[in-house]
Amino acid sequence: MTIIYALLVFLLVIMVHEFGHFIVAKLNNIKVNEFSIGMGPAIFKKQGEETLYAIRALPIGGYVALEGEEDESDDPRSFSNAHPLKKIAVLVAGALMNFILAIVLGVIVFSTLGQQTTTIDSFVENSTAQAAGLEAGDKILYIDDKEIKTWPEISQTLNTSKKDKVTIKVQRDNEELVFQVPTKEENGNHLIGIYPTLEKNFTSSLGASFQFTKDIIKQVYIFMGQLLTGRAKIEGLSGPVGIVRMIGDSAKQGFINVLMFACMISADVGAFNLFPFPALDGGTIVITLIEWIVGxxxxxxxxxxxxSLGLIFLLGLIGYVTIFNDIL
Incomplete structure (x- = not known):
């Protein structure tokens, strides 16, 4: 079952990415020779007016073949002859579709699980917050001088301050109240013993999904920057085997966790593809911009x-990570 889930996740993420290239190329009147789902020998083909649509035997991705993308072409509708802005639009579209997919999957996940709010639902046993006078239904507004807008900011603020006692302002009905709340330290975390109220509506789920996707994209670029400067190690990367293993672990916790993981993978793929490195969309965007500037x-x-050098490096990196991080 793990393999099936993994194939479905990979296929969905790559198919959506390639569809982004395909649809924007069509909208910009760039000739598309082929749009294939899967790799390897074709098990189904249908020739359109100019594009060959195919389903191939290996469900491990897909591709879009644009006229003049990898070789010279005299066709006025080729990718190589398109205006630089049109080229960039086609290149960006793949990642953009991955981000959209991540947001859609995130909305499904957060609508199902609920979105944590800053309103207290209940307390753990021997809660310092409850002992200090806080009640279920209180909405946390401030911890010390820090305005609280999301539930994760509560733990972040408590752990950053590392105080034995914090000042918490809450809204109770139409009244704002202030409490002095002791904290407990457990495993390096400062806690006050509260659980959040969960919201299950489209608006909060959409906002949470946008924020989650944005955070994933940000983390990708932070990690890539740290990797290039030596502040992060290659051991932090996972290859295909490691990802399949993580999908399997997610599947054990239920299908909704698989969707959450697919959301993360889609955002990761989109962000990584825009990284300005040869063989990636981001690298081609850089080349296109240079050509446009110099004329x-x-x-x-x-x-x-x-x-080719970029691809060889990436394949080598994937192989290294797969062997030394995922298998050994």
Whole structure:
């Protein structure tokens, strides 16, 4: 079952990414030679007016073949002859669709599980917050001088302050009240013993999904920056085997956790593809911008060499991570 879930997640994420390239290319009148779901030999083909649509045997991704994308073409509708802005739009569209997919999946997840609010629902046993006078239904507004807008900010603020006692302002009915609340330290975390009220509505779920997707994208670029500067280690990366294992762990906790993991993977793939590195969409965007600025295209052979070297590096990295991080 783990393999099935993994294949479905990979197929969905890659298919949506490639569909983004496909639909924006079509909208910009760029010729699309083929749109395939899956890889390997075709098990179904249908020739459209100009595009071949195919389903291939290996459900491990998909691709869009644009006229003039990888070789020279005299066709006026080729990718290579398109205006730079149109090229960039096509390149960005794949990642954008991944972000949209992540948000949609996030809305489903948060609508099902509920979104944590800053309103207290209940207390743990021997809660310092309850002993200090806080009640269920109180909405936390401030901890010390820090305004609280989301539930995670509560624990973040408590752990940052590391105080034995904090000042908490809450809203109770139409009244604002202030309490002095002791904290308890457990496993390095400062706690006050409260549980949040959960909201299950579209508006809060959409907002939570946007924030979650944004945080994932931000984490990708922070990690990539730390990796390049030596502040993060390659051991923090996971390859295909590791991802399949994590999908399996998610599946054991229920289908909704698989959707959450798919949401994370989709945001990861979108963010990673925009990274300005050869063989990635981000690398091609950089080349396109340089060509536009200087008013001259790089030789096709030079592009092929640059992208080939980038691809070799990425495949080598995936192989290294798979062997030394996922398997050994």
């Amino acid at each position: 001259k295209e790089l030789p096709e052979k030079a592009k092929i060499v640059i992208n």
